Amino acid sequence: MRKTGKKLLVCLLAAVLLLVQVGLAFAASDGGIDWNTLIWNSDNQKENYAADRASKIQNAANTLYNLGLIQGSGTNADGTPNLNLGATFTRGEGAAILTNIMGGNQAALREEYPNPYTDDLGWAKPFILYATANDLVSGTGSGEFNSTAAMDIRQFLVMVLRMTGYWEKANCTWEQSPAYAISCGVDVPKDWKSASYTRGDAILACYSALDLLVGEEDNLTTFRYTLEKKGVIPSDRILDTGFTWGPSYPTVREITVTDPAQMEKAVNPMIRSHVQPFEFHLTGTDVNAVWNALSDPVYAYRGVGNVYIPGNQSEVLIDITYIGHEQVIAYLEGRTNEMETGARELMEAALKLHPTLVDPSMSDYEQVKIFHDYIVNNTHYDLNAPGYGTLVTGTGLCEDYAMTFELLCWLSGIDCRYVTGYAEGANHAWNKVLVDGTWYNIDLTFDDPVTNFGDVCFYDYFLKSDATFRAGHSWEECAFWPACNTDMNISE
Secondary structure, three states: OOOOOOOOOOOOOOOOEEEOOOOOOOOOOOOOOOHHHOOOOOHHHHHHHHHHHHHHHHHHHHHHHHOOOOOOOOEOOOOOEOOOOOOEOEHHHHHHHHHHHOOOHHHHHHOOOOOOOOOOOHHHHHHHHHHHHOOOOOOOEOOEOOOOOEOOHHHHHHHHHHHOOOHHHOOOOHHHHHHHHHHHOOOOOOOOOOOOOEHHHHHHHHHHHOOOEEEEOOEEEEHHHHHHHOOOOOOOOOOOOOOOOOOOOOOOOEEEEOOHHHHHHHHHHHHHOOOOOEEEEEOOOOHHHHHHHHOOHHHOOOEEEEEEEOOOOOEEEEEEEOOHHHHHHHHHOOOOOOOOHHHHHHHHHHHHHHHHHOOOOOOHHHHHHHHHHHHHHOOEEOOOOOOOOOOOOOEEOHHHHHHHHHHHHHHOOOOEEEEEEEEOOEEEEEEEEEEOOEEEEEOOOOOOOOOOOOOOOOOOOEEEOHHHHOOOEEOOOOOOOOOOOOOOOOOO
């Protein structure tokens, strides 16, 4: 009896629509947000916020310290580094923090940078001059820097936004930087107007900035990955494994559509580029129409985690829940620095395995066949599989077979698509793969049947046309899934 796949776990498309008041138009002094009217519904709500924020700050500080991006001043009684998270800090200290995050400490201490300031910069002089030379900071007017003045949150946020290249795109003044920072994805405390800005707050702002997408619009990556590529922080994605990097697809974060029918063509390239999140500007239609379009089965193979409508009813921000192997690919492309535990285990297993199976001298066909045979021969179909590919436990469902195959193909630079539909009356997943210039269907799950005489590797669903697959498979047509017009003649 052949196996069929368990229904893919998909987030309900009836996710809550949240109104978000932050945009990029800053009519008022703080981007249209009246921070003075911040009201806590109860003392308990305020306390919960403070406790949650303290936990986030500690986590951010631990992470940045372990990455070597911040330094402590001595140790606490328990032996942990004293990071002075609750202390206020000066403009000079702010320049030192950013210099350290940019990996510029040694350069700051070793080199003499021009000094455009007339006042005494004190101990922070080398860091202030480094940060100034790298367009991270500037003076306060009249040729002075005022290094011992208390750091204003608005000034520090401008520095963070300069560090990531976002400030040059801003259409606001430095006083409006909190609202702009929030819209970009930088952390800003809710009560910043009434509370002191601490080192912990600054560290959390820098930590959140690691996730910002930077670079050219057609080839974005995370700020963290730029630091990894420069050697500022260690990277577990830049490994000497011998694998060939897969293709990095252009990233476009915003697109304009005039009709929900355009959603299919617009969404799929963004999903392929692992954009998170992405924004649509709508013309001549409404958000409800787009929401209904998202309910189409074409998109059911990805979870739509949240859809935000940022005040302007002509915009919709879509947050996709990517599946395991896509998290790995996005991480290896430098588009994110976050992965779930299972996805990280899949990545480590794939990076270790891939160079032992193939090398770049092999043809697409040779590599695809090796991936197919390895997965089929080393995987046991299991309804209780953890759901992150087949390489970690040797078990999986149909989606795990397909995820593992696509990831191995990506590591070889072979274009492969994850496809969902139906087979034998159940939800099912398989792949479309480009082999030596021609697209084919391939279903590793169905080529790994349960038999009475042990494990076998079939080729009944290996490199087949759409017409052949239609005999037992069905799927919604999708512009992103290429047509497979021919069977490959397989003699095995």
